[in-house]
Amino acid sequence: MIKSDSHVHTAFSTDSSTPMEEMLKKAIETGFSSICFTDHMDYGFPSQSGITEFLLDTSAYFSEMERLEHLYPQIHIRRGIELGLKEDVIKQCSNLTSKYKFDFIIASTHLVDNTDPYLDIYWQKTDETSAILKYYEATLKNAKSGADFDVYGHIDYITRYTPYMKKLRMENLHDDAYSLKNTEQFLDIIEEIFKILIYNGKGIEINTGGFKYGTNHPNPHEKILKLYHGLGGEIITVGSDAHETKYLGYSFNKVPEILKSCGFKYYTEFTGRKPAMFPV
Ligand SMILES: [Zn+2]
Numbered sequence: 001m002i003k004s005d006s007h008v009h010t011a012f013s014t015d016s017s018t019p020m021e022e023m024l025k026k027a028i029e030t031g032f033s034s035i036c037f038t039d040h041m042d043y044g045f046p047s048q049s050g051i052t053e054f055l056l057d058t059s060a061y062f063s064e065m066e067r068l069e070h071l072y073p074q075i076h077i078r079r080g081i082e083l084g085l086k087e088d089v090i091k092q093c094s095n096l097t098s099k100y101k102f103d104f105i106i107a108s109t110h111l112v113d114n115t116d117p118y119l120d121i122y123w124q125k126t127d128e129t130s131a132i133l134k135y136y137e138a139t140l141k142n143a144k145s146g147a148d149f150d151v152y153g154h155i156d157y158i159t160r161y162t163p164y165m166k167k168l169r170m171e172n173l174h175d176d177a178y179s180l181k182n183t184e185q186f187l188d189i190i191e192e193i194f195k196i197l198i199y200n201g202k203g204i205e206i207n208t209g210g211f212k213y214g215t216n217h218p219n220p221h222e223k224i225l226k227l228y229h230g231l232g233g234e235i236i237t238v239g240s241d242a243h244e245t246k247y248l249g250y251s252f253n254k255v256p257e258i259l260k261s262c263g264f265k266y267y268t269e270f271t272g273r274k275p276a277m278f279p280v
């Protein structure tokens with residue numbers, strides 16, 4: 001049984017309007033022993049609206065966690081963050097992570113060539129294979145950048161947003177053969193990413209957001225989880241990437257079986273930047 005959600009957003013993130021307290025109450029109701037808030041900090045995110053997006057008010061964020069900790073002593077609040085990495089913000093990110101006492105840091109690729117792959121324009125620039133490959137190349141570069149983090153988030157996140165996947169999602173369908181093809185084609189570069197992460201003592205996460213996107217698979221795909229385990233990867237956190245209370249711990253009942261079938265005996269929770277292992 002998974003007893004904590006290690007990837008959770010609240011209204012401190014530009015793309016969520018859920019008060020942190022609501023999310024915390026949901027975690028208590030779910031029976032979690034802890035929750036790790038990982039609100040977004042994406043330095044240099046290109047603005048769609050003209051207003052600054054994805055910049056976290058870190059001191060207000062810490063104050064709110066402290067306030068809630070006193071009100072709800074029955075649950076352990078872990079202080080996390082999801083950092084959107086790209087070449088020109090690595091220094092800013094490490095300044096932030098050395099200034100605040102985080103329990104857990106997720107690094108994620110949210111931009112490729114300063115474009116959000118969530119947007120249609122990203123896919124109009126080039127063919128699908130090159131567009132996906134570019135995402136992994138950006139991730140490889142970030143993994144090698146010396147950035148300060150604990151796990152790399154949603155490794156194959158890009159595959160959620162291909163035009164075909166978007167179409168399937170609108171029709172509430174999934175296509176396992178397509179997901180598998182879009183996974184197997186990129187295993188070489190993913191292996192390169194994993195070797196760097198493992199060598200540097202970093203981990204990955206199993207992100208159940210994929211299930212709500214109708215992919216029928218976690219992020220990353222089971223094939224990728226097996227690859228990571230086969231290369232000696234042991235650190236794996238479990239997160240729903242919820243932005244609304246209804247998605248907290250989403251599909252976590254599927255996670256133990258998936259992890260076991262990929263060879264894992266333990267999952268990881270970080271406190272004070274240190275990994276603790278729990279049986280799946
Ligand atoms: Zn993310």
Ligand SMILES: [Zn+2]
Nearest residue numbers: 007009082241
């Ligand atoms: Zn997230």
